[in-house]
Amino acid sequence: MKKLTTVFVFIIIGLTLVACGGDEPKDIEVTIIDLNIESNEIIADVIVTETFKELKQLEEIAYNVSSQLYEENFEIIGASSYSLIINFYDSQGSFDAEDVSYGTIIFDVNKTMENPGLSLNQNQLSID
Numbered sequence: 384m385k386k387l388t389t390v391f392v393f394i395i396i397g398l399t400l401v402a403c404g405g406d407e408p409k410d411i412e413v414t415i416i417d418l419n420i421e422s423n424e425i426i427a428d429v430i431v432t433e434t435f436k437e438l439k440q441l442e443e444i445a446y447n448v449s450s451q452l453y454e455e456n457f458e459i460i461g462a463s464s465y466s467l468i469i470n471f472y473d474s475q476g477s478f479d480a481e482d483v484s485y486g487t488i489i490f491d492v493n494k495t496m497e498n499p500g501l502s503l504n505q506n507q508l509s510i511d
Contacts, residue, residue, distance in 0.1 A: 413444060416478060418452070420459060425492070426468045427452055428478060431485065435510045442508060445469060445488045453492065453501055465492040467501065471508065485509065 417428040429448055435441050449467060453460070471485035472478045486508040490501045 411444065413448060415448070415452070416475075420456065423464060424466050424468060425452065425456060425460075426470070428470045428472065430472045430475060430478060432474060438508060438510050441471070441485055441510055442488075442506070445471065445506075445508060449488070449490050449501055453490075460492055462493060462496075462499070464494060466490070466504070467492050 411431065411433045414430045415427055416430055417426075419426045427448070431441070431444060433440075448469060452467060452469070467490040468487060469489075470483045470487050472482070473484040477484045487505075488503075488508055489505040491504045492501060493499050494502055
């Protein structure tokens with residue numbers, strides 16, 4: 384009887400955990416629509432067609448995009464110092480109207496020899 388009760392409890396726990404699975408992760412479409420590298424600046428314009436509930440969600444995307452841009456342009460950057468400026472838009476219409484709807488984030492790239500790679504300079508992102 385104890386074995387049957389134990390098995391029954393495990394089945395109920397298993398079904399409860401399956402029911403608590405929640406929503407599937409949702410893919411977010413991120414499109415880099417323009418990228419310019421001039422003198423010591425890398426300027427990217429990015430469209431993110433997503434409505435955010437929290438600023439942290441947009442910041443996570445911004446950090447991922449900055450890492451991707453850094454890696455893709457690593458050979459061009461080398462050991463030189465750059466500013467990586469990323470403008471975020473909520474639609475193609477916002478980009479066409481030059482309305483930086485989600486704001487801008489700026490990173491220093493290879494700021495010093497002691498601090499290579501990306502370091503946050505300014506975070507002007509907003510979901511308002």
